[in-house]
Amino acid sequence: xxxxxxxxxxxxxxxxxxxxxxxxxxxxxxxxxxxxxxxxxxxxxxxxxxxxxxxxxxxxxxxxxxxxxxxxxxxxxxxxxxxxxxxxxxxxxxxxxxxxxxxxxxxxxxxxxxxxxxxxxxxxxxxxxxxxxxxxxxxxxxxxxxxxxxxxxxxxxxxxxxxxxxxxxxxxxxxxxxxxxxxxxxxxxxxxxxxxxxxxxxxxxxxxxxxxxxxxxxxxxxxx
Numbered sequence: 001x002x003x004x005x006x007x008x009x010x011x012x013x014x015x016x017x018x019x020x021x022x023x024x025x026x027x028x029x030x031x032x033x034x035x036x037x038x039x040x041x042x043x044x045x046x047x048x049x050x051x052x053x054x055x056x057x058x059x060x061x062x063x064x065x066x067x068x069x070x071x072x073x074x075x076x077x078x079x080x081x082x083x084x085x086x087x088x089x090x091x092x093x094x095x096x097x098x099x100x101x102x103x104x105x106x107x108x109x110x111x112x113x114x115x116x117x118x119x120x121x122x123x124x125x126x127x128x129x130x131x132x133x134x135x136x137x138x139x140x141x142x143x144x145x146x147x148x149x150x151x152x153x154x155x156x157x158x159x160x161x162x163x164x165x166x167x168x169x170x171x172x173x174x175x176x177x178x179x180x181x182x183x184x185x186x187x188x189x190x191x192x193x194x195x196x197x198x199x200x201x202x203x204x205x206x207x208x209x210x211x212x213x214x215x216x217x218x219x220x221x222x223x224x
Contacts, residue, residue: 021188022220023048024210026198031058031065032075035192039079043086048190049183051083052140052175054093055193056128060120061098061161063111073127080135088190090137091178093171094125096146099153102160138178145174162201165213171196172218183223191216 025042027035032055043051058065059072067075076092083090097118112120125143132139146152149170152160156167163171179189191197199214210217 019186020183020220020223021186022216022223023188023190024197024199024214024216025190025192026195026214026216027193028195028198028200028205029058029062029065030055030194031062031067032056032072032079033067034065035194036075036079039082039192042190042192043082043088046188046190047086048088049187050089050091050179050189052091052093052189052191052197053079053083053193054095054142054171054191054197056095056121056124057161057196058194060095060124061103061107061117063107069123069127072124073131076127076131077134080131080137084135090132090135091140091175092128092132092137093140093175093193094128094143095121096143096152097121099151099157099160102152102157106159140174140178142171142174145170158201162195163215165202165218168199168202168213168215169218171215172222175215175219176222179223189219189223191219 023046025046027038030038035055053076055076056072059067080090098121100117103117129139131137146156146167149156155164156170157163197216199211202213203211212218212221
């Protein structure tokens with residue numbers, strides 16, 4: 001890590017391009033294990049300065065992608081370690097509670113095996129916070145941010161989980177607040193996560209062009 005800090009300090013003053021680049025590294029439907037498998041390629045391709053790691057919703061809410069809290073924790077820790085080894089700084093984001101009524105319109109309650117969705121997400125967020133604390137990573141408390149704004153209601157969420165442009169804007173603002181006010185030249189921010197990063201709700205699936213409503217796009221605008 002000391003070598004990483006030295007390289008960042010050495011390279012930044014001599015950079016000619018001061019524009020910040022924000023990459024949307026969202027993989028719809030992915031759980032933390034699947035994102036762990038995708039991470040190295042993204043790090044190699046984009047060489048980010050910061051990685052905003054927003055994952056865990058599928059681990060807890062998508063019965064096809066369920067992981068135990070212990071599995072989620074293992075993959076979070078592995079990703080944070082590799083991000084730091086790549087000389088990037090980690091920003092971790094807690095997952096917001098869903099609107100359970102709308103969530104259950106497309107999921108079978110029996111698949112949750114008696115563990116309420118909110119409890120499953122709480123266990124994920126414990127792992128997110130623990131991983132951030134152990135690694136001294138920046139932490140965006142988006143769970144609390146959305147809760148204070150009224151939760152995943154119809155104004156802020158399209159389906160009880162994915163967000164509207166306004167909801168994604170709140171996420172972008174919360175991430176921006178954790179980044180330094182003045183970023184070094186040639187900063188690249190990789191927003192890495194699942195469909196909440198990709199932008200389902202304001203963007204079509206299947207690698208459709210990114211819209212201005214996604215949270216990486218709104219973060220990009222805030223950093224200009």
